[in-house]
Amino acid sequence: MAEETIFSKIIRKEIPADVLYQDELVTAFRDINPRAPVHILVVPNKLIPTTNDVDTDDELALGRMITVAKKLAADEGIAEDGYRLIMNCNQHGGQEVYHIHMHLVGGRALGPMVVG
Ligand code: 5GP
Numbered sequence: 001m002a003e004e005t006i007f008s009k010i011i012r013k014e015i016p017a018d019v020l021y022q023d024e025l026v027t028a029f030r031d032i033n034p035r036a037p038v039h040i041l042v043v044p045n046k047l048i049p050t051t052n053d054v055d056t057d058d059e060l061a062l063g064r065m066i067t068v069a070k071k072l073a074a075d076e077g078i079a080e081d082g083y084r085l086i087m088n089c090n091q092h093g094g095q096e097v098y099h100i101h102m103h104l105v106g107g108r109a110l111g112p113m114v115v116g
Helices: 006-011 056-075
Strands: 019-022 026-030 038-044 083-086 102-106
Touching: 006 026, 006 038, 019 056, 026 056, 038 056, 056 083, 056 102
Parallel strands: none
Antiparallel strands: 019 026, 026 038, 038 102, 083 102
């Protein structure tokens, strides 16, 4: 059984966060340390530690993460200019919180994708 992270507490509203969206599968909230004018995290409500742990049973939630990111990008007014969706995995991917999450980052030109 994977160990819960702070994100499970945010999903259950046990600790404060700027939650923008929640349904039965996913929750979206603003990143506490934004790297761009818009920086939102979209997470499955179910604890999945890394993208290595996803299963075919998770495909609905994973698809929902993208449709919610798309909606939030439109809500934030960055859809037309564009944005980046990022999922980090494990140490080399720079993952800090072991509950998978998609970063929705935008609001300025992000430049070429940085690898390293
Ligand atoms: P990772 O490096 O795992 O892909 O990204 C984790 C993200 O979670 C970081 O951007 C970090 O700022 C954010 N984060 C960590 N703890 C909290 C928290 O308690 N609340 C919120 N809203 N974001 C958090």
